[in-house]
Amino acid sequence: MTRFYRFILNFGIAVVLVCLFLTSPAYSLSTSDAKIPEGDLFKLGIEKMRHGSYPEAIQDFTKAIKLKKDFAVAYSNRCLAYLQLEDYQNAIADCNQALKFTPNNVEAHLNRGLAYYRQGDYQAAIADDNQVIALKPNDFRAYYNRGLAHAALDNYPQAISDYNLALTNIPQTSSLLKGDIYNDRGLARFELLDLKTAMLDFSEAIQLNPNDYRAYYNRGCACGISGNNSCAIRDFTESLKLNSTNAQVYLNRGIAYHQLGHEPAAIADLQKAVEYFAQQGETITYEKAFLLLKNLQQQLSSLSEIALIPRTAKTKEYGVSS
Structure with a gap:
């Protein structure tokens, strides 16, 4: 196995795992308890949430809570607004308040579990998902979120x-x-090296959402590790059509081109990877990609020099061929 192929293994798996975090666990707005005076502020907050105006929504929910201290659903939705702003401490605090007033609040458990998940506290996330399942056994969101948390703990069978x-x-x-779930199930199977079944899941994800660049990339990684570099290049190319600045895809497609001996194409992709890694501040990956690029350029330069040497008895004696 060459150094380049080991590189696609290491970085292919690492990037596939990142894709998990591009798929946000499910959550939802709760709109009950709005038929009260402070409910007007609450409804304003809901409307602003739907338009992505999260700081303004927080202001409205806060005003509603000042008028009604036990306004559980306002706490729950303010938790969700804080989640969107990646303020996980305040999100958890608000869900705690919602659960204080309504212990069986499914949405508060679901959203607090998401906050714990994004903080990296996967066991706490699983505990909240378990509570949702106990209260609402058919809620697919809790199973999906719990699956993501188990995957983050490397418990892929669960x-x-x-x-x-x-x-x-x-x-x-x-x-x-549904496509997201198939994609994430494919990732778990990928980690268990069940590559054939993983590719089936990625293919199902693509069928459900043809614009999901992650599923194309993940299937490309599975193809590459299976030794089918032509398949890998095809899927990496489709992924880049949907997300043209993904440095990891350029990196892995470059490696696949190298495996097939298409060195100019490999160098072009590695140059793109280095460029985007630099722009994105991915220092460690940038340095490794840059080293690969230089090594490949030197190899190609050396081969070009050898190819220009006339075929003499001496070159044949040393086993050199062009």
């Missing part, structure tokens, strides 16, 4: 089991989210 339950309970109309 993650696959939860993804299966999520797929069993998800509404048939949720095709895009």
